[in-house]
Amino acid sequence: GLAASLLPETHSGDAKGRATKGAALALKARVLLYAASDLYNTTVFPGYSNPELIGYTSGNRADRWTAAKNAAKAVIDLGLYSLYKAEPAPTDSVAQNLAELFIAQNTEEDIFIKYFTTNQRQMYGIVTGPNGYHNWGTNAPIQEMVDSYEMKDGSKFDWNNPAHASLPYANREPRFYATVLYEGAVWKPRPADVQNVDPVGIIQVGKWERWDEESQSVKIHYGVDTRQSTVENWNGSYTGYYLRKGLDPTVDAQYFYATVPWRWMRYAEVLLNYAEACIELGGADLQQGLDALNLVRKRAGMPPRVTNDQAEARVFVRHERRIELAFEEHRFFDVRRWVIGPEVYKPIKVADVTYKMDPVTKITATVPTIVPKDFEVWSWNDKAYFFPILRGEMSKNSKLIQNPGY
Known part of the structure; x- marks a missing residue:
């Protein structure tokens, strides 16, 4: 539109970060x-x-999907953007590539990002990081999100599969490791006052059953990243997981502010927007949509999606958005525009992680037993598809009509 015609393709210097074409x-x-x-x-x-x-x-709704398709194609056709490390080298850690994307100052994938200086007191690190690092852990994945990540071969994770259930964090797709901190994940060196508990820097969200000779009973010892931590028992995740995406491991968030940019728009979203519009149009457009989707999957080290069925392709692209754009402020709106609130807002589960003790040998296992457990009951009300118009605004103008349900 008009704005695109008036804006430059790039900015530099003090104008860096401003809107572009x-x-x-x-x-x-x-x-x-x-x-x-x-x-x-x-x-x-x-x-x-x-x-x-x-x-x-x-x-005509098809016209609207066509307009969406063409708009996304216009961004693609600019030729200004590409996926960061779009074709991973055989020796690459794809998970590391993806982790780098979200802490880098600039990448070829960035379309519109917000930059920070330390003076702006960016608190994402301390709000999100584990409490075993003196962070708060308030922005944490739930079990349903963790379960949605695929196995590295592209198959679904399944708690009913004994191999999956016994080692739920093994052989998962690279985006899982780039996004989630879980029991046993190697993160970064602990603060000085926690080094004696964990000199390596391995996430501890579990509990250990250990035999106490003095009391002749089982004692429970909690990991330093739990809410029963000996480091901080007033902070920490309730879910058994922490978020890695966007955390700079070189910054001690307890004392220092990071300068990690926030990516409002990136090229992967544009490809997925194009993919969704093409898939919804169906017919000859469906394969174009899958091709765009598979560019995102290839970069993520995942096998391509193949189907001729529109309904199946729709499931594919919706899943891909959930994984690729996780914790980037898309899911809230996707749930609403797809009208899937009742499917999503169900009682949530978290991870119960226990290193169990053999009652006969009194030896504590070195591999934890991980079981999803009920945590909070959520329910859905259709009025939440739209926000209400604020009462103050309604009182200013009697002609305003309130959104449904309020």
Whole structure:
């Protein structure tokens, strides 16, 4: 649109980080993708008095998907962006490549990012990191998210598979290791006051059953990254996991602020936007969508998706967005535009991690038993597909019509 025609392709110097032609076109592509989605093209609120205010009541939905496809293609055709390390070398750690992407100052994948200086007091590190590093651990993956990562061969993880259940963090896809800190994950050196407990820097979210000779009973010892930690028992994750994505391991977040940029828009999203629009159009466009999706999977070290079935392809692209764009502020909106709230907002599970003691030998296992356990009960209300118009705004203008359910 007009903004794209007026903005430069790149910025430098003090203008670095400002909007560019590509950013304007990428935003247009995202908006048009949303506009073509189920929330605005199906009857979610059949009794609502003004359906024209919350969705389309006329026009052709295929035209909307075509507009979304063309908008994403316009970003691709700029030729300015590409996936970071799009074709991993045989000797590469793909997980390390992906971890680097989210802490690098600049990559060829960046379309619109926010830069930070230490004076801006970026608190992502201390808010997100484990409490065994004197961080807070408030932004943590839940079990359902962890389970959604595939095995490295592209098959689904399954708790009913004994091999998976016995070693749930083994042989998972690279994006799992780039995104999640889990029991036994090697992270970074501990702070000085924790070195005596863990000199290596391995995540401890489990508990150990150990025989106590003096009391002749089993005592429970908790890992330093649990909420029963000897380091900090008032912080920490409730889920048995921590988020790695976007954490700079070279920064001691307890004392220092990071300068890790926040990526509002990156090329992988554009490819997935294009893929989704093509898949929803179906027919001759479906393979184009899969081709774009498979570029993202190739970079992630994953096998390609193959199908001629539109419904299956839709499952593929929705899954890919969940994994590739995890914790980048997309899932909240994807759940709503796809109208899948009831499927997603269910009672959540977390990981119970226990190194069990053999009651006969009194020897504690070196491999933990990991079991998903119920944690919180969530429920869905359809009115949450839209935010309410604030009461203060409603009181200013009697002609405003409130969103459904409020």
